[in-house]
Amino acid sequence: MTIADSPTQSAKLDSKVPGGPMEDRWTNYKFDLKLVNPANRRKFDVIIVGTGLAGGSAAATLAEMGYNVKAFCIHDSPRRAHSIAAQGGINAAKNYKGDGDSVHRLFYDTVKGGDYRSRESNVHRLAEVSVDIIDQCVAQGVPFAREYGGLLDNRSFGGAQVSRTFYARGQTGQQLLLGAYGAMNRQIHAGKIEMHTRQEMVDLVVVNGVARGIITRNLKTGEYERHSAHTVLMCTGGYGNAFYLSTNAKNSNVTAAWRAHKRGAYFANPCYTQIHPTCIPRSGDYQSKLTLMSESLRNDGRVWVPLTKGDTRKATEIPEAERDYYLERKYPSFGNLVPRDVASRNAKTVCDEGRGVGPTGEAVYLDFADAIKRDGRSTIEARYGNLFEMYERITGDNPYEMPMRIYPAVHYTMGGLWVDYNLESTIPGLFVLGEANFSDHGANRLGASALMQGLADGYFVIPATIASHLAGRKLEEVTKDHPAFKEAEASARKRADDLMAIKGTRSVESMHRELGNLVWNYCGMERTAEGLKEGKRKIADLRSQFWTDVRVIGDQNTINQDLEKAGRVADFMEFAEVMMHDALVRDESCGGHFRAEHQTEEGEAKRDDEHFSHVTAWEFNGPDAVPTEHREQLTFEEVKLTTRSYK
Amino acid sequence: MIQKAKQGDMRITLEVWRQAGPGAPGAFETHEITANEHMSFLEMLDVLNQELVESGREPFAFDHDCREGICGSCSLTIDGQPHGPRERTTACQLHMRTYRNGDRIKIEPWRANAFPIVKDLITDRSAFDKIQQAGGYVSVNTGAAPDAHAIPVAKEKADLAFEAAACIGCGACVAACPNASAMLFTSAKVSQLTLLPQGEPERERRVLAMVDAMDDAGFGNCSNHYECEAACPKGISVENIARMNREYARATLIER
Numbered sequence: 001m002t003i004a005d006s007p008t009q010s011a012k013l014d015s016k017v018p019g020g021p022m023e024d025r026w027t028n029y030k031f032d033l034k035l036v037n038p039a040n041r042r043k044f045d046v047i048i049v050g051t052g053l054a055g056g057s058a059a060a061t062l063a064e065m066g067y068n069v070k071a072f073c074i075h076d077s078p079r080r081a082h083s084i085a086a087q088g089g090i091n092a093a094k095n096y097k098g099d100g101d102s103v104h105r106l107f108y109d110t111v112k113g114g115d116y117r118s119r120e121s122n123v124h125r126l127a128e129v130s131v132d133i134i135d136q137c138v139a140q141g142v143p144f145a146r147e148y149g150g151l152l153d154n155r156s157f158g159g160a161q162v163s164r165t166f167y168a169r170g171q172t173g174q175q176l177l178l179g180a181y182g183a184m185n186r187q188i189h190a191g192k193i194e195m196h197t198r199q200e201m202v203d204l205v206v207v208n209g210v211a212r213g214i215i216t217r218n219l220k221t222g223e224y225e226r227h228s229a230h231t232v233l234m235c236t237g238g239y240g241n242a243f244y245l246s247t248n249a250k251n252s253n254v255t256a257a258w259r260a261h262k263r264g265a266y267f268a269n270p271c272y273t274q275i276h277p278t279c280i281p282r283s284g285d286y287q288s289k290l291t292l293m294s295e296s297l298r299n300d301g302r303v304w305v306p307l308t309k310g311d312t313r314k315a316t317e318i319p320e321a322e323r324d325y326y327l328e329r330k331y332p333s334f335g336n337l338v339p340r341d342v343a344s345r346n347a348k349t350v351c352d353e354g355r356g357v358g359p360t361g362e363a364v365y366l367d368f369a370d371a372i373k374r375d376g377r378s379t380i381e382a383r384y385g386n387l388f389e390m391y392e393r394i395t396g397d398n399p400y401e402m403p404m405r406i407y408p409a410v411h412y413t414m415g416g417l418w419v420d421y422n423l424e425s426t427i428p429g430l431f432v433l434g435e436a437n438f439s440d441h442g443a444n445r446l447g448a449s450a451l452m453q454g455l456a457d458g459y460f461v462i463p464a465t466i467a468s469h470l471a472g473r474k475l476e477e478v479t480k481d482h483p484a485f486k487e488a489e490a491s492a493r494k495r496a497d498d499l500m501a502i503k504g505t506r507s508v509e510s511m512h513r514e515l516g517n518l519v520w521n522y523c524g525m526e527r528t529a530e531g532l533k534e535g536k537r538k539i540a541d542l543r544s545q546f547w548t549d550v551r552v553i554g555d556q557n558t559i560n561q562d563l564e565k566a567g568r569v570a571d572f573m574e575f576a577e578v579m580m581h582d583a584l585v586r587d588e589s590c591g592g593h594f595r596a597e598h599q600t601e602e603g604e605a606k607r608d609d610e611h612f613s614h615v616t617a618w619e620f621n622g623p624d625a626v627p628t629e630h631r632e633q634l635t636f637e638e639v640k641l642t643t644r645s646y647k
Numbered sequence: 648m649i650q651k652a653k654q655g656d657m658r659i660t661l662e663v664w665r666q667a668g669p670g671a672p673g674a675f676e677t678h679e680i681t682a683n684e685h686m687s688f689l690e691m692l693d694v695l696n697q698e699l700v701e702s703g704r705e706p707f708a709f710d711h712d713c714r715e716g717i718c719g720s721c722s723l724t725i726d727g728q729p730h731g732p733r734e735r736t737t738a739c740q741l742h743m744r745t746y747r748n749g750d751r752i753k754i755e756p757w758r759a760n761a762f763p764i765v766k767d768l769i770t771d772r773s774a775f776d777k778i779q780q781a782g783g784y785v786s787v788n789t790g791a792a793p794d795a796h797a798i799p800v801a802k803e804k805a806d807l808a809f810e811a812a813a814c815i816g817c818g819a820c821v822a823a824c825p826n827a828s829a830m831l832f833t834s835a836k837v838s839q840l841t842l843l844p845q846g847e848p849e850r851e852r853r854v855l856a857m858v859d860a861m862d863d864a865g866f867g868n869c870s871n872h873y874e875c876e877a878a879c880p881k882g883i884s885v886e887n888i889a890r891m892n893r894e895y896a897r898a899t900l901i902e903r
Binding site: 181182185188284288393460561 | 653701776783785796805
C-alpha cells in the first residue's frame with residue numbers, strides 16, 4: 001500500500017495501523033500477519049542491541065521461539081542495564097482492585113497523559129498486552145508486593161484514579177529486569193542466545209536498503225567486529241544524557257540510535273523530554289548525575305522559597321511571613337500536587353528570579369515541618385523513612401529538621417526513532433523497541449508506564465511483528481565481507497582515529513558538561529523561539545570546538561573509557577542540534593514541550609491541534625545540513641481532545 | 648588552573664591500583680587531589696581522572712553506571728573493605744563527608760581468582776553470569792503463563808523472596824570472603840526461587856546445577872566467616888546460605 005504525500009502526512013511514513021474497531025485491531029492484525037514456520041525460524045539470525053527490559057525480553061522470547069539471537073550490551077552483564085533503576089512500578093489493566101479499571105481506561109489515560117501526541121492504535125495494543133506482562137513476570141518468579149491473602153498488591157501512582165500499579169518495593173525495575181535476565185540466561189544456556197557483553201554498536205550495516213548487521217567495538221580489546229543477521233533490533237534506551245545531568249545512568253547514550261539515524265532511520269519528536277520535579281539538586285560543578293526521589297513526597301511536603309531575592313538565612317530562620325509557598329499561592333485547588341511539568345516549570349521560574357536556595361541557588365525547599373507537627377514524626381517516618389534516609393545519605397542534611405532541597409531533572413525521553421505499527425523504522429529490517437522508539441507516550445509519559453512499554457514491545461509485540469519482515473521479504477544471503485560491512489567498519493575506525501588525532505586541550509567530560517548546560521538552558525523546562533535559535537548556534541560552535549580541541553587519552557586497543565565517552569559525546573552534539581530544531585519547529589506547547597509563547601492565562605501548555613496534531617520525523621542530511629521534516633498525521637477516533645486545568 | 652578554596656574542600660591522598668591489562672604487573676600509584684565533602688566517592692575519582700586527562704596522563708578505568716546503588720557495576724575495595732566503610736552502601740553512594748582533610752585512601756579492585764583483573768580497577772565478573780545461566784530462572788516460555796492470581800503466595804514468603812532477590816550482583820561478597828566464596832550470591836537466587844511456588848518444579852535440578860557452576864568457576868568454599876553479609880550493600884542475609892545448604896543436601900538425596 002502506498003499513501004499520498006500531503007502537508008500533514010509524508011508518504012515515507014506509513015504507520016501500517018490496521019483498520020476496524022480499536023479493540024479488535026491487534027488481534028486481527030496478528031491473524032493477518034504472515035507466520036514463520038517453527039522449523040524455519042532456526043534459519044534466521046536476529047541481532048539485538050541493548051539488553052534492558054525491551055532487549056532482554058525480546059531476546060529471550062525470540063530465542064524461545066527458535067530464532068538464533070545474537071545479543072549485545074555495553075555493560076559487563078545484561079543485568080546492569082538502566083532499566084534496573086526504575087523505582088515506582090508497572091501499570092497493567094488487571095482491575096484486580098475492582099475499582100473500574102479496564103484496557104480502555106488505561107488506553108484512554110495514556111493517550112490523554114501524552115497530551116494527544118501519541119498513536120492511538122499503538123497505545124491500545126500496549127494497554128491490551130499489559131495484563132499478559134504481569135502474568136509472565138509472576139510465572140518467572142518476580143517477587144511483586146503481595147497482600148496477606150497471597151494476592152498481588154496494587155497502588156495508585158502518579159495521580160491515576162485507579163490502582164493499577166504493580167510494584168516490588170522501590171525496586172520494580174530491578175526485579176523485572178532480573179526476570180528478563182533470567183529468561184535470557186536460560187536461552188544462553190540452551191545455546192539459542194549468543195551473548196556479547198562489553199560491546200558497543202558503532203554502526204549499522206544496511207545492504208540494498210535493508211538492515212543486515214552491525215559493527216561493534218569490543219570495549220575490552222578495542223577490536224572492531226562485524227556481525228550479520230537477517231534483522232536488527234535496537235533496544236538502546238533514551239537520550240536523556242544529552243543534558244549531561246539527568247537521572248540516567250552514566251553510560252546511557254544516543255549513539256546506537258544516532259548511527260542508525262545517519263544510515264536512514266528517521267528520528268521522531270526529539271524535543272519531547274520529561275523532567276521530574278523532585279530530584280536532589282546538584283551540589284557543585286563536579287556533580288556527575290542526579291538522583292530522583294519519589295514524587296509521593298509532594299503529598300505531605302510544602303514547596304517554598306524565600307519571598308525576597310538573595311535571602312541567605314537558614315530555612316528555619318526565615319519567618320512564615322517571609323516565605324512564598326508559590327504552588328499553593330498560584331494553584332489553590334491542586335497546590336503542591338500539580339502535575340510534574342507544572343511543578344518543574346514553577347521551580348525554574350522562582351530560581352530564575354534569584355529566589356532559589358542552597359549553595360547553587362538552583363533548588364527550592366520541600367518542607368515537612370507542618371506535616372510532622374500535624375501527624376507526628378513517626379507517621380511521616382513510616383511513610384517516607386527510606387526516602388529521608390536516602391536524602392540524608394546524599395546531602396548530609398536531616399530532612400526531619402531542615403527542609404529538603406529539590407530541583408527538577410531530566411529522567412525520560414519520549415521521542416525516539418520513528419517506528420510503524422510493527423515497530424519497524426524507516427530502514428526495512430531495523431526494529432526499535434522500548435524507550436529508543438517514539439510511539440506510545442506522546443509528549444508526556446505517565447508514571448509506571450516505561451516498564452510496561454519496554455516489556456510489551458519485547459515479550460509480546462516484536463515476536464509477532466518480526467514475521468512481517470522475515471516472512472514477508474525475500475532476504476538474500478549476506479556475508480560479512482560484503483562491501484557495506486567494509487565501508488561501515490572503515491568509517492567507524494576512522495571516526496575513532498579522528499577523535500584520537502585531535503590532541504587538543506579540553507577533556508571530553510568538560511565538553512559534555514558544557515553541552516548539557518546549553519541543552520538545559522535553551523531546551524529544558526521552558527523553550528522560546530529566540531532561545532532555541534541561539535542554542536542551536538551555540539551548539540554548532542561547541543561542536544566545531546569539540547572536533548578541534550578535545551583531548552582523548554590512551555590507546556585504542558584496550559579498555560579506553562575516555563574514547564568511549566568521546567564517541568558518545570560527539571553524537572550527543574549532533575543530536576542536540578536536531579532536538580533544538582525540532583523544538584523550534586513545533587510551534588506549540590504540549591506535554592513536556594513547553595514553548596513560553598504558547599501558554600494559557602493559567603500558564604498551562606497550550607496545544608495547537610489544528611497545526612501540530614502530527615508526529616515530526618527528521619531525515620538526516622549530514623551533520624551540517626538542515627534535516628528534512630516528515631510528518632505523520634495523528635488521528636483520534638476514540639479519545640476526545642481536551643485541555644488541562646489545575647487552578 | 649588555580650581554584651578558590653571552597654567550603655567543605657579537603658586534601659586527600661589517594662593510592663590507586665594501576666594495571667595495564669590482564670596478567671600485567673600492577674602497582675599502587677599515589678595522587679593528591681582536592682575533594683569536597685559533598686562529592687560522592689566516584690565523583691572524587693572523576694575529578695582525579697579529569698585532572699589526569701588534562702595533564703595528558705591516562706585516567707583510571709573503573710566500572711560504574713547508575714550511581715544510585717542498584718546496577719551493581721561499581722566494585723572498588725576501599726581501604727581493604729569492598730565498597731568502603733559505610734554499612735549497606737555501594738561505593739557510588741559513599742560520600743566524601745565520611746572522610747577528613749588530610750586522609751589517605753587506598754583503592755583497589757575486587758581481589759578473587761574467579762574475578763580476574765581486566766584493567767586498573769575493573770574485574771571480569773562473568774563467572775556470576777555463568778552461575779545464573781546454569782539454573783537461576785523458572786523455565787517458562789513467554790505467553791504460556793497462567794493468570795497472575797492463579798497461585799496465591801503467602802506475603803511472608805513473598806517478602807523473604809524479595810529480600811533475597813534484592814541482590815545487585817556486585818561481587819562484594821566474594822571480595823570480602825577470605826575464601827572468595829560465591830555462596831551468598833548463589834544462595835540468594837536459589838532462595839528466591841525456592842521460596843516461591845513458581846520455582847518448585849525445578850527445585851532440585853536448579854540448586855545442583857548452580858552449585859556445580861559455582862564450583863567450576865573457581866570460587867572458594869564457605870567457612871562461615873559471614874564477611875559477605877557484612878560487606879553486602881543490600882544486606883542479603885547469610886540465612887540464604889543455610890537455606891541453600893539444606894536445599895543442596897535435599898536435592899542430592901532425591902536426585903543423585
